[in-house]
Amino acid sequence: MALEEYRRDMEGCSRCSSCKWVPMSQIKSHRFAQVCPSISRYNFHSFAGSGKLMLGLSLLDGRIEMNDSVANVVYKCTLCGACDANCKVYRDDIDIAEVIEEIRATCVENGQFFAEHQMMIDDLKRENNVFGEPKKARGDWAEGLDLKDANAQKVDVLFHAGCRFSYDEDLLGVIRGAATLVRDAGVDLGVAGKAESCCGGRAFGLGFRGDGKNFAEDMAVRVKSSGAKVLLTPCADCYGAFKYAYPRMGVDLGVRIMHISEYLGELAANRKVQFKNTVKRKITYHDPCHLGRRSEPYAGPWEGNKLLRPASCKRDGRKGVYDAPRELLRSIPGIELVEMERIREYSWCCGAGGGVWEADEELSDFAARERIEEALATGADALATSCPWCERNLRDAAESLGVQMEIFDVTELVARSVKGEVTS
């Protein structure tokens, strides 16, 4: 859809500022009442969801030109969708996140985006990953795990690691532990190894629609040739892309898409994963945006009055994956789960998404520090999440803040309990 097709959304903004705040009924304190990292950091209204609607409308009406100022506003946004979810508490007829995506696509059409993003797209095209790491090393994380090669054999479950898990050495233990858990549960699991490539979600989010679609179609071919019935990923970013960006790009994978937290939950329910050992931790859980509100399936464009949309066609953030990781954590003996103030669809973004981690380190760090402070306020001694991007960014923020807050992936804690590591 072109930006013009969202004119009604943009004109309909009532400037109520709900896009900046957690809904009234959910606010626990003023300290943690804000929900948008972008407006919280930069303060000008244009950086809020509402402001970006006005930015788009101003572009359409010819009041402003497409230039680096527009790119500066629209790319200093983590595309976390908090504005969209909070707007929809009050308004059913405005899709803020989609408008932001359309403005970004317009920016790309006009050559207005950050140099860092161009570098990332170049890396993607050259090495099939967002870091520019060698593509031949993509499957190295799985060495010695004895996983099936999905390029050569048919598998029931195709395990897609994602760029971050494939190349971040600090997270190597997490991804290996997650794959081992599933393998040991007797699942017919395979990986694509060095043939795996980026899901394309980041390219789509940045507005590089053509590149995003190329990667999505590549993914679809790989899934089909593997014969898999389930596409399993431990990366929330990839999961969000499969569930939302792919349908928007018109790519149907034709398989069940599951996040590792959902899959482990099913395995635990079938007693194929059993929690044996105690992990004594007071833990708080951070909802990754792309596993939560941004993973809601896209139900197609709606023509006409959006107020008439049925609930199934409305993306309000409530249909994301929120309970599966929490249930896993609660299942682990010894873990006390305490909640932060901003959770589920009203969660605060860690700051790693939307191209911000690559191009605006200050905003990324600001958002992550804010989340760490919120986690500390719960009295928890550790934070768990389900996304390698969140984990990386939150770890860095905790380190730079100099606080004693350990950051875990949920699967790490599951592995500790299942494999017999007793911690205290």
Added chain:
Amino acid sequence: MTFPISTKTIPEEAVPLFRKALGDENFSTDPAICDGYAMQAFHKTEPGCWINRPLAVTLPANTEEVQAIVKICNQFGLRYKAHSTGWGAHGGPGYDNVVQIDLRRDEQDPGMGRKKSLRGGRAVRQLRPDSGGSHEAGLQHPHPRCGQPLLAPGQRHLPLRHRVVSDIHFNQFA
């Protein structure tokens, strides 16, 4: 259709003064920033949803910075208007040659002399006892006949319980 965009520009000599008083990142004349304050909600028909674009937007953090803005505006004969966001753009520039004072930053500083800060996440009804003078204080411009804020034909007021005070600030004049 013509859309009102300010016909004047901010005097070049005033820009460094604003920047010195507020810091670079709290002052902007960028149209992409200023248009965020120039849209009037609910007005779909002529003359459209745009009101005048402010000459500049300022983000003061405290009373002293507000005073500095007012002094600079007076020095150069500029109008100024304090408004953050809130329903509609009733507190927006509305006319030409205005410097917008967005009080969002000093929302985090409730100790501002005569200024009353309404913190985010409160219903208007919760604040009615001390916000009865909001119209008079310039929060919304009442319709001359019915006393209600201006709305487009066919628009109705939402129930009061749904109104959220978020970035709204207003001065309580002694």
